[in-house]
Amino acid sequence: MFNQGGLSLEQAPPISVVLRFFITGGIFGVILSLFMLFNIDNSLIIVHLLGLGVMASFMLGAMFQMLPVIAGVVIKTPTKKALVVHILLSLGILLQISAFSTSSNPYLYLSSSIILGGGLLYASILMFKRLIEIKDHSSSSKGMLFAISSFIITIILGVVMLLTIGGYLDMPYLLLKLRDIHYSFAIFGWVTLLIIAISFQVIEMFFVTPKYPTIMTKYLILSLFSLLVIKSILIFSSIDTILIDITLSSLLIIYAGVTLHRLYRRRRPTADGSVWFWRFGMILLIISLSTFFIDNLRDITYISFIGFALSIIFAMVYKIVPFLVWFHLSNQGYMEAPMMHDIIHPKRVKIHFFIHLTLFIILIINSFLNFTTLNIVSNIFLTISFSWILYHIVIATRKYYYIQRSFTPIKW
Amino acid sequence: MIITNYMRSEHRACDELFADAEKSVIDGDFTKAEEQFLKFSNETLRHFKKEEDELFVVFESITGNSEGPTRVMRFEHEQVRGVIGKMAEAIESRDKDAYLSLAESMMILLQQHNMKEEQMLYAMCDRVIPQDKKEETLKNMDKIEL
Ligand SMILES: [Fe+2]
Ligand SMILES: [Fe+2]
Numbered sequence: 164m165f166n167q168g169g170l171s172l173e174q175a176p177p178i179s180v181v182l183r184f185f186i187t188g189g190i191f192g193v194i195l196s197l198f199m200l201f202n203i204d205n206s207l208i209i210v211h212l213l214g215l216g217v218m219a220s221f222m223l224g225a226m227f228q229m230l231p232v233i234a235g236v237v238i239k240t241p242t243k244k245a246l247v248v249h250i251l252l253s254l255g256i257l258l259q260i261s262a263f264s265t266s267s268n269p270y271l272y273l274s275s276s277i278i279l280g281g282g283l284l285y286a287s288i289l290m291f292k293r294l295i296e297i298k299d300h301s302s303s304s305k306g307m308l309f310a311i312s313s314f315i316i317t318i319i320l321g322v323v324m325l326l327t328i329g330g331y332l333d334m335p336y337l338l339l340k341l342r343d344i345h346y347s348f349a350i351f352g353w354v355t356l357l358i359i360a361i362s363f364q365v366i367e368m369f370f371v372t373p374k375y376p377t378i379m380t381k382y383l384i385l386s387l388f389s390l391l392v393i394k395s396i397l398i399f400s401s402i403d404t405i406l407i408d409i410t411l412s413s414l415l416i417i418y419a420g421v422t423l424h425r426l427y428r429r430r431r432p433t434a435d436g437s438v439w440f441w442r443f444g445m446i447l448l449i450i451s452l453s454t455f456f457i458d459n460l461r462d463i464t465y466i467s468f469i470g471f472a473l474s475i476i477f478a479m480v481y482k483i484v485p486f487l488v489w490f491h492l493s494n495q496g497y498m499e500a501p502m503m504h505d506i507i508h509p510k511r512v513k514i515h516f517f518i519h520l521t522l523f524i525i526l527i528i529n530s531f532l533n534f535t536t537l538n539i540v541s542n543i544f545l546t547i548s549f550s551w552i553l554y555h556i557v558i559a560t561r562k563y564y565y566i567q568r569s570f571t572p573i574k575w
Numbered sequence: 576m577i578i579t580n581y582m583r584s585e586h587r588a589c590d591e592l593f594a595d596a597e598k599s600v601i602d603g604d605f606t607k608a609e610e611q612f613l614k615f616s617n618e619t620l621r622h623f624k625k626e627e628d629e630l631f632v633v634f635e636s637i638t639g640n641s642e643g644p645t646r647v648m649r650f651e652h653e654q655v656r657g658v659i660g661k662m663a664e665a666i667e668s669r670d671k672d673a674y675l676s677l678a679e680s681m682m683i684l685l686q687q688h689n690m691k692e693e694q695m696l697y698a699m700c701d702r703v704i705p706q707d708k709k710e711e712t713l714k715n716m717d718k719i720e721l
Contacts, residue, residue, distance in 0.1 A: 431594045431682075486683045490683075494654075504672060
């Protein structure tokens, strides 16, 4: 009877499980911004450094942490599993980047498809299996299930494409279609569905807001996932997907509007960085989807979508990291456990928000102007942004281990 | 779902009391904050007592398991009680920054706890406790005072 709940005192994974992914996400962010700064203009590399190196790292770390809480799912021996995923993911991304930059070496494509694909499939199937066992699904746990399913589809298509480009599979005529489906599931499935699933819990409970409309928590994620499936079939049959795209975008714009309204009516007074990140993220989501159908504004669509995803990721990381450091240390009985604000001060988060805000305003403006100087300025801001969050995660990690080394816990 | 609904609305009511106290602290009105925080802590502790003395007991007797989820929940109540004490100290010494910092930890701790209850424990209660027993438990919980 209890296997679905499986509540145990050890259910919060050790802090290293989460921090290793967050630090990696930050490092890949800095690498990405250096690539941009030095004008390495290979969009495949940029997209995958961002999507896998940064976003997937942060999101997998957050999933390891949140699955037990939001979905009541326990991953056994999380330390070992996280280590395996972490190594395969980091190594796989490096191999993939090398494959994309040399573009002629088939072994790089083969090895990256095995290592990267293997690592990601291992993690996602692990989570999928636990999520599908749940008896009492909440809108959030169900949403996570669809997000993970989208991730699995994305990964499989990615592996197929790597093998095709490497010459191991012979279906180059399918490549463009596979690519479109791959990106659709990555962007609207994995990233967006996961954020929606998390928001259904987090917004209402942490900011003390009115509930999301039931029709939305019940049907939004299911509808979006179904639309993605239909869209893939249409892409495969070379039928225009415009109607699906319009429906998809309208649903997401409504969702973003409702979320902004919840935040506006929140009962908790704190207007800290994380509230601002959530709000700005939702505004960017609206911008991204309302420019989706205007060909000249394609750049804005992409830029603001990236800004949306990063905003929510930053909002989460700045809450999770100080909380975990405080929580684990106090649980272990360290009287000296620093308080959350002493681990990462809210002012630091606010400063990051302004860096982030400036960056995306410059990026959007410059998508019209195309000034070289502005381009350099935005790349500098991008570097500062990722360095900022990396620095604060590392400092928090060091504080954690410093307390563990320097003091004796009280047993209770 | 009568257990889940009853308990969830108590969680939300406590959240609102919590938010009110936090607002007063931000405004610097510690006298008001003290009053509101007392309300929050009383309601929260009463809710915990309802769980520990009634709901969990019924759950444990029906499932024959007192080492499972209820033990974790009792443990987490202790954690929350600890932070409530520290927040009371912060209010008493008019330490705004300490209060807001603790408030952040408290909110995450409490919401994680509430999520687990609402999604797992209460759902299980609603599934395993017979209807008449559920109604009786709700009545008994209503009577509980601090
Ligand atoms: Fe409880
Ligand atoms: Fe409760």
